[in-house]
Amino acid sequence: MQPIFGGEGPLSSQHIRELIKGRILISELDETRIQPASFDPTLSDEIYSLSDSLGIFRPKAYSTVEEVLDKLPKTMCKKYSLKGGFELRKGFSYLIKLREEFNWIPDLFIKSSPKSSFGRLFLNTRMIADYNPSFDEVQPVEGKKLSLWLLVQPLAFNIILYPNMSINQLRFFYKSEGLLAPRDVKAELENFELVRPKQDISFWRGLTIHLDLTNKPYSALVAKHVWEPIDTRKINYYNIDDFFDKVLSTEGKMKLEPNSYVLFRSKEFLKIPRHLSSELRSHSYIGLNGTLHFAGFIDNGFEGQLVLEVHSDELSSVILEDNMPISRVDFYRCFEVPDKIYGRHIGSHYSNQRGVRVAKFFRI
Numbered sequence: 001m002q003p004i005f006g007g008e009g010p011l012s013s014q015h016i017r018e019l020i021k022g023r024i025l026i027s028e029l030d031e032t033r034i035q036p037a038s039f040d041p042t043l044s045d046e047i048y049s050l051s052d053s054l055g056i057f058r059p060k061a062y063s064t065v066e067e068v069l070d071k072l073p074k075t076m077c078k079k080y081s082l083k084g085g086f087e088l089r090k091g092f093s094y095l096i097k098l099r100e101e102f103n104w105i106p107d108l109f110i111k112s113s114p115k116s117s118f119g120r121l122f123l124n125t126r127m128i129a130d131y132n133p134s135f136d137e138v139q140p141v142e143g144k145k146l147s148l149w150l151l152v153q154p155l156a157f158n159i160i161l162y163p164n165m166s167i168n169q170l171r172f173f174y175k176s177e178g179l180l181a182p183r184d185v186k187a188e189l190e191n192f193e194l195v196r197p198k199q200d201i202s203f204w205r206g207l208t209i210h211l212d213l214t215n216k217p218y219s220a221l222v223a224k225h226v227w228e229p230i231d232t233r234k235i236n237y238y239n240i241d242d243f244f245d246k247v248l249s250t251e252g253k254m255k256l257e258p259n260s261y262v263l264f265r266s267k268e269f270l271k272i273p274r275h276l277s278s279e280l281r282s283h284s285y286i287g288l289n290g291t292l293h294f295a296g297f298i299d300n301g302f303e304g305q306l307v308l309e310v311h312s313d314e315l316s317s318v319i320l321e322d323n324m325p326i327s328r329v330d331f332y333r334c335f336e337v338p339d340k341i342y343g344r345h346i347g348s349h350y351s352n353q354r355g356v357r358v359a360k361f362f363r364i
Helices: 013-021 065-071 182-191
Strands: 043-050 077-081 086-088 093-102 108-114 123-129 146-154 159-161 168-174 207-210 220-223 244-247 253-256 261-271 276-280 303-312 318-321 325-333
Touching: 013 168, 065 093, 065 146, 093 123, 108 123, 123 168, 182 325, 207 261, 261 325, 303 325
Parallel strands: none
Antiparallel strands: 043 077, 043 093, 086 159, 093 146, 108 168, 123 146, 207 325, 220 244, 220 261, 253 318, 261 303, 276 325
8 A cells, every 4th residue: 555645855764664564665674774764775695796898887767777787798797696795896896786676656756875884984885776867866667666776886995795784775755855944954053952062053055064183082094905805794893903094183184185085073063853864965165076975864863973984086185174164964854753763772883973983893
């Protein structure tokens, strides 16, 4: 039975549950994968290694992903299995099929973003769907069941993935995104403690996020050039020093080199109300030319500093300064408060995070 929603905007946990029960989202009803305003799909065992000569794999508006793959020369697209673990190597591109599928429902669309644990490994992850020409955005196609895929490109580290893992998250929007206008965000800032310290709030076209380059105990983590793969089944296992250099700022300044991959923290400590979710923009002209995060979605109820996964595209080095603006956060109002909220009680890994927090695969 097709669910009927009594509002518009981002769907909350209880609505996502209804999508699964109504077979709009074809998936097992696994409560551990239903988040306050997002859902964790899982990897199938089907993976393709893509040749560099193919160029970027582009989604198509009038065909399925499998139809595109079938037309490619076998030398450009080789099929493997994730069973037992498969190593994805930096500098290469892979296409992985998800177990979930998506059925048509009017006025419903999907957005995808990487999960935090994999964004902090600088894993470039973009979702592709049948009959959709865009990355990370899925529009329903009437009468069609859509298969979902991930284009995955390790940028800093080699990683080992397995079937049934979740490396991205889906957000569902009904009729509109529910994006708050500037005046509404200002009202939320007055009524709720969205961010500390309040006296330093900077707002224009979104909440401005600033870099914290104080040495507490270090300012940033710079990814090393290592070939040892990170086995993503191993939680709290790896030594940070084997994969990152801990960098100190000098008088609140540090140099960011081109093509480096660096973890920073925000000056702001966010406290997201139960009725709002938010997203850190991946690119912003107020900071530097490059990617400012690989996993910027923030669920309802999150509290903590933000971790920024930064890759500079500048042609030369950039001098960063403590408290410089780096990006902005957008806020979305769910039309119903989720029946579960971000936190350790639902298994959230980064609740109340402080400092340059690494992915869950590293010992803290």
